[in-house]
Amino acid sequence: MEIYNAQSKSAHATALRSVGDVWNFGSGVQAITPVSRTGPEEYKEHGTTTYKTGPGITPGHGNDKGVLYKVFEPGSQILRCFQCHSTGRVNFTPEQGIQPSELGVRCESCHGPGADHAKAPSKFNIFQPRNLNGDGVNAFCGNCHRQPPKEGEDTNWSDPWNVRHQPVYLSQSKCFLASAGKLTCMTCHDPHGAKPTRNACADCHAKPRHRTLKSGTCAGCHMPAVAPSKELKFTNHWIGVHSR
Ligand code: HEC
Ligand code: HEC
Ligand code: HEC
Ligand code: HEC
Ligand code: HEC
Ligand code: HEC
Structure with a gap:
């Protein structure tokens, strides 16, 4: 419920x-x-x-x-x-x-046809995205939020309209590539929209080595907002060190 x-x-x-x-x-x-x-x-x-x-x-x-x-x-x-x-x-x-x-x-x-499951609830008759790894989740959410680029496929990384394709950008970040499938959309988001976006950085970066840490949030500096038009704003999911 x-x-x-x-x-x-x-x-x-x-x-x-x-x-x-x-x-x-x-x-x-x-x-x-x-x-x-x-x-x-x-x-x-x-x-x-x-x-x-x-x-x-x-x-x-x-x-x-x-x-x-x-x-x-x-x-x-x-x-x-x-x-x-x-x-x-x-x-x-x-x-x-x-x-x-x-x-x-x-x-x-997201869970596939559920009529059988509703009649006789069991974990065997419903699709559970929980079992997917990082690449699996990128592809799954990517069905609508757009798929990460296939090898050899070109992406214009500086086109601000592309930033709204979160799996495309997340798939390029070192956090994603170096964490062996553990970093997924659900590390930070509740797909049911029940909980606000989680600040998950400390899961993996207990003590980041900053020369000077000015004020701001982790995501504010490492996942900066990008505005492709004056009305819309998206979040750069290529977690990294961005200028500005
Ligand atoms: C946008 C995709 C999406 C939609 C829509 C969605 N779910 Fe989910 N659901 C997921 C994902 C992904 C997980 C796994 C969560 C995780 O890994 O933390 C999940 C987990 C669950 C679980 C927990 C099962 C477990 O693995 O422990 C239940 C129960 C569930 N969803 C029911 C629902 C119901 C009922 C609805 C509709 C009211 C719904 N979901 C809509 C994506 C979705
Ligand atoms: C069937 C298509 C579809 C799938 C599959 C899907 N999404 Fe979405 N998602 C959408 C659409 C459409 C919106 C835009 C809703 C709006 O207009 O604000 C959206 C919005 C969102 C938002 C922003 C709004 C909010 O609730 O905070 C998040 C976060 C999100 N999706 C995460 C996910 C994740 C994570 C998955 C995979 C588990 C996923 N989505 C799978 C279509 C989809
Ligand atoms: C490949 C799947 C897909 C298709 C096709 C698609 N949308 Fe969306 N739409 C999304 C997703 C995912 C979001 C949420 C994030 C984003 O903007 O990419 C969204 C968001 C939106 C929004 C909210 C503004 C925003 O950008 O967040 C509007 C309005 C919208 N779509 C209208 C449309 C219309 C109209 C069409 C057809 C001309 C269309 N969409 C085709 C997946 C799709
Ligand atoms: C699931 C674990 C995980 C999570 C969660 C995570 N990271 Fe990472 N991140 C890594 C790993 C692994 C590396 C690569 C190891 C390294 O270079 O130290 C990395 C590298 C980085 C880098 C260096 C990037 C580069 O291109 O050199 C920055 C900056 C960073 N993370 C910031 C963040 C921030 C900010 C968050 C939260 C928004 C976050 N990370 C969440 C695992 C994670
Ligand atoms: C390391 C944490 C983290 C991960 C992993 C992550 N997101 Fe986000 N996401 C954020 C933050 C932070 C925001 C901006 C603040 C907010 O919406 O609450 C955001 C915003 C969004 C939005 C709203 C539109 C936008 O771009 O600002 C969508 C849609 C979304 N994320 C989808 C996804 C999908 C799909 C995945 C997996 C491919 C994903 N996110 C993985 C942290 C994350
Ligand atoms: C004011 C902007 C800013 C904020 C806020 C910020 N960072 Fe950074 N971060 C940077 C810059 C710039 C670098 C590049 C190295 C340097 O100049 O110190 C960096 C480097 C890093 C690195 C790579 C260095 C390493 O430890 O391997 C990680 C990881 C990181 N930050 C994580 C985080 C986390 C987690 C938070 C939130 C607690 C955070 N950052 C908050 C700007 C910021």
Whole structure:
């Protein structure tokens, strides 16, 4: 019950909501972008996004007119929005409208189908991400937060928009590489959103060797905030010594 109640209020659970005939993407922790149907096979991502700081142009849009998407184009981008922001299969209505099974990132997004488990609870009939190591968790959360780069794949490390892909950056940090699979997203985060982000540095760095330690938090200096636009802010998950 505790996990259920906490999760239903989390940013994961509220990552997609429906209000009348508009789909609101984003929990509002950072931003909410509306998407609505504009034709039999067409959806519009609205040009105005509500940021925590107020309304502004949607990321990636040049003006506030909005961007149209076809549902059945190859690699359909609009279907992919729904896939990452909802749980279970994305279905279609008889009129070819998009119909997600469950709104937001809920239990079965991460624990797999749970009907058998609900009927006869056992640890053998539910997926337990607890058993994954560091690479396993990066890949698992990376299904939505983006996968670490494969060998030989190029990443533009100084593009501030890429910083929002946390597994990509964490996978490069010495803390991750040198801790033999022990450092995972869950070292610091509760995926159910029940507990605040933990300052886990002392687990492994009891006494860091600082020449001068000015005021500030460990993460503030070693995982600095990066703002790709004036409205959004992400955390550099490449833990390390950053200038500034
Ligand atoms: C099915 C897609 C999906 C998966 C799988 C997923 N996430 Fe998320 N996550 C999201 C979306 C979408 C948001 C944005 C919610 C919002 O708009 O604020 C988010 C937000 C977050 C946040 C920030 C908000 C908060 O609750 O503090 C954290 C931290 C997070 N995810 C961690 C994880 C971790 C850790 C995993 C793996 C155990 C994971 N996520 C797996 C889609 C996913
Ligand atoms: C590959 C999975 C994926 C796809 C596809 C995807 N999102 Fe997201 N979305 C996320 C995750 C993870 C987050 C949280 C962190 C972040 O911004 O990367 C998020 C966050 C957001 C936010 C909150 C602002 C923010 O950046 O935190 C909005 C709004 C949003 N997405 C809208 C959309 C829309 C609209 C589409 C389709 C055009 C879309 N998303 C496609 C995974 C996805
Ligand atoms: C974003 C992914 C995500 C979502 C959504 C999610 N969980 Fe989890 N859950 C995890 C991860 C990852 C762990 C392992 C935690 C750890 O390693 O500390 C976990 C652990 C658990 C555990 C403890 C099992 C154990 O290993 O001790 C329970 C019970 C659980 N989740 C139930 C739920 C329920 C019920 C929901 C929906 C209300 C839910 N989870 C939603 C990712 C998720
Ligand atoms: C699971 C263990 C673990 C955790 C948790 C962890 N680290 Fe590390 N970290 C390491 C290891 C192992 C190294 C590499 C050994 C070394 O060079 O001392 C390292 C290296 C570093 C370095 C040097 C990086 C470089 O590129 O040379 C810094 C700075 C650092 N950690 C800061 C932090 C901070 C700040 C936190 C908390 C936000 C943190 N670490 C959390 C294990 C960890
Ligand atoms: C060493 C600790 C640590 C680890 C490991 C870690 N995070 Fe974070 N994360 C933070 C801190 C600190 C913040 C910023 C403060 C906050 O959101 O509470 C943050 C913020 C976030 C956010 C909010 C958006 C942003 O970028 O600021 C998301 C989403 C997120 N982390 C996902 C992940 C995922 C997915 C993983 C695993 C690949 C992960 N984190 C691993 C410490 C960590
Ligand atoms: C004001 C910024 C700042 C703060 C706050 C800070 N650091 Fe550092 N840290 C640095 C700089 C800069 C270096 C590079 C070495 C130097 O100049 O002393 C460093 C080096 C390190 C190293 C690598 C040296 C070593 O011991 O091997 C670790 C680990 C580390 N810090 C961990 C932490 C932890 C844990 C905290 C929180 C208790 C923290 N730092 C707080 C700026 C900071």
